[in-house]
Structure formats: C-alpha cells, structure tokens
Amino acid sequence: MLARLFPHPLLSLVIVAVWVLLANGPAASSLAMGLLLGLVLPLLTRPFWPERPRVRAPLTVIEYGLIVLFDICVANLQVAYLILFRRPESLRSRFVVVPLDTRVPEAIVTLAGTITMTPGTVSCDVSADGRALLVHALDVDDPDRLVATIKGRYERRLVEIFG
Amino acid sequence: MNGSLALIGEALVALLILLGSFFMLVGSFGLLRLPTLMQRLHAPTKATTLGVGGILIASMLYFLFTTGRLSIHELLITLFLFLTAPVSAYMLAKAHLHRSRAEPTLPNTGRPAGWATFDPQAEAADPEEGLRPQGTSSHARQP
Numbered sequence: 001m002l003a004r005l006f007p008h009p010l011l012s013l014v015i016v017a018v019w020v021l022l023a024n025g026p027a028a029s030s031l032a033m034g035l036l037l038g039l040v041l042p043l044l045t046r047p048f049w050p051e052r053p054r055v056r057a058p059l060t061v062i063e064y065g066l067i068v069l070f071d072i073c074v075a076n077l078q079v080a081y082l083i084l085f086r087r088p089e090s091l092r093s094r095f096v097v098v099p100l101d102t103r104v105p106e107a108i109v110t111l112a113g114t115i116t117m118t119p120g121t122v123s124c125d126v127s128a129d130g131r132a133l134l135v136h137a138l139d140v141d142d143p144d145r146l147v148a149t150i151k152g153r154y155e156r157r158l159v160e161i162f163g
Numbered sequence: 164m165n166g167s168l169a170l171i172g173e174a175l176v177a178l179l180i181l182l183g184s185f186f187m188l189v190g191s192f193g194l195l196r197l198p199t200l201m202q203r204l205h206a207p208t209k210a211t212t213l214g215v216g217g218i219l220i221a222s223m224l225y226f227l228f229t230t231g232r233l234s235i236h237e238l239l240i241t242l243f244l245f246l247t248a249p250v251s252a253y254m255l256a257k258a259h260l261h262r263s264r265a266e267p268t269l270p271n272t273g274r275p276a277g278w279a280t281f282d283p284q285a286e287a288a289d290p291e292e293g294l295r296p297q298g299t300s301s302h303a304r305q306p
C-alpha cells in the first residue's frame with residue numbers, strides 16, 4: 001500500500017524539501033503544499049521512472065558532495081589563472097577518453113556532471129555502448145594521470161553510492 | 164544590531180560581491196580570449212560557478228544581517244545551477260561535434276562502439292538499453 005502510494009520515496013522527499021526551500025521557510029502551509037506535490041508528482045510521472053535508483057551509501061553522498069564543492073573552488077581558481085595569465089596558444093587542450101567501470105546510468109550522469117564542474121575538464125559525449133566518456137581538457141600535460149584522478153577520486157565513490 | 168558589527172557585516176558582504184563579480188568577469192573575459200569553441204566552453208562552466216556562488220553567499224549574509232532570518236532561496240539557486248550548467252555545456256559540445264564533423268579528429272572510444280553522437284547504431288537501438296546492466300531490461304523490475 002505504502003509502496004503504491006510512494007513509488008519513489010526519495011523523489012517525494014526531495015520535492016518536499018525543494019518546495020519548503022522555495023517558500024523560504026518551513027511554514028505549515030508550504031509544508032502541506034510540499035507534501036501534496038511530493039505525493040502527486042511521483043505518481044503522475046511514474047511512467048518516466050520505471051526503476052528506483054538505489055542509494056547504497058548515504059554517508060558517501062555527503063563526502064562526495066564536500067569533495068566536489070572543494071574541487072569546484074579549485075577549478076575556478078585554476079581556470080581563472082589559465083585565462084588571465086597564460087597565452088591561449090600555449091594551452092595544451094585535447095580530448096581524453098575515460099573508460100567507465102560502472103554501468104549504472106545515474107552514476108554515469110553524476111560523473112559526467114562532476115567532470116564538467118571540476119578542474120579544466122568538460123564532458124562532451126558518451127560512447128554508444130555507455131562504457132566510455134569523451135572529456136575535453138583545457139590544459140593537460142599527462143592525460144593518463146587525469147584519467148586516473150577522475151576514476152580514483154570520483155568514479156570510485158560513485159560506484160560505492162550507486163553500486 | 165550595533166554599529167561595529169554592522170560595519171564588519173557590510174564589509175564582508177561587499178568583499179563577497181566583489182569576489183563574485185571578479186570571477187564572473189574572468190569567465191566572460193575567457194569567452195573573449197580563448198580561440199576555439201571547445202576551450203571557450205571551459206570559461207563559463209567554471210569561472211562563473213564561484214562568481215554566482217560568491218554573490219549568493221553575500222545575499223544570504225545580507226539578509227541574515229538585516230532581517231535576522233536565514234534566507235535559503237540561494238541554496239536552491241546553487242542547486243539548480245549545478246544541475247543545469249553541465250547539461251547546457253554538454254548540449255553545446257554535442258552541437259559543436261555535429262556541426263564541425265569532428266568524428267575523425269576524436270580519440271578512439273577503446274570499445275567496439277563509436278561515440279554516441281556519431282554511431283548510427285545508437286539511434287537504431289533503444290538509447291537506454293545500452294546503459295542498463297546486462298540481462299535487465301528497463302521494464303524487467305516493473306511489477
């Protein structure tokens with residue numbers, strides 16, 4: 001019964017949280033409206049979510065978020081430095097291929113988004129079989145080390161989270 | 164709120180706005196300065212996140228100091244920005260790969276399949292199917 005009513009409990013929770021944040025404060029009325037939306041929206045959009053993404057390690061999510069936030073700050077400083085102080089012709093820009101170990105779509109999407117937000121890299125494409133990411137790097141001297149960093153720092157934790 | 168605290172608060176808010184504006188400016192300057200489209204993509208996706216972030220934190224602090232209430236709209240703006248920036252960068256990159264017919268210049272996937280932008284098989288087959296673990300179709304777990 002409860003599973004029929006809430007096909008995606010996590011999605012419902014996120015909708016309630018976003019609605020309360022939108023109302024800028026946990027007033028009873030906004031909480032009620034949020035609960036209503038959290039109940040109705042997942043039911044209406046159920047055909048689009050045939051499977052329920054599983055989050056296996058909630059603590060790793062927090063760790064991952066903090067690491068990514070830190071890396072975003074570093075990325076900003078690095079890219080700002082490259083833009084301001086390096087001659088554009090001297091940048092060693094190139095495409096790099098990141099082979100994927102994980103097959104979970106949610107993990108791949110999160111990894112691609114993280115790569116775009118972090119130091120000097122933008123994810124551009126995925127291979128047709130979903131086993132490799134095409135990444136463009138702004139300035140890289142050792143492509144292998146970049147790939148190793150992406151896999152060790154981000155993908156390893158995403159595999160822990162999404163399995 | 165007493166005088167000296169207000170001064171410190173205002174200075175902090177001003178500093179954060181200046182820091183944010185600086186990174187926004189650098190992002191826009193990067194668009195102008197970098198020569199190729201792929202390189203230009205780096206400037207707005209990154210330099211601007213810290214720019215917007217600085218201004219949003221300044222806004223939170225300002226409302227905390229003036230009204231005494233914590234404003235949390237800004238966290239949502241950050242969240243939506245982090246969700247949309249990679250997607251728009253991805254769409255721009257994909258459009259660029261199509262327009263410039265860049266396939267021969269790309270590195271090999273290291274797999275039998277090509278890149279999804281160019282591999283005609285990807286369009287023929289169910290695009291979700293390739294990403295699912297083997298043996299479980301997208302409807303297998305439906306009750």
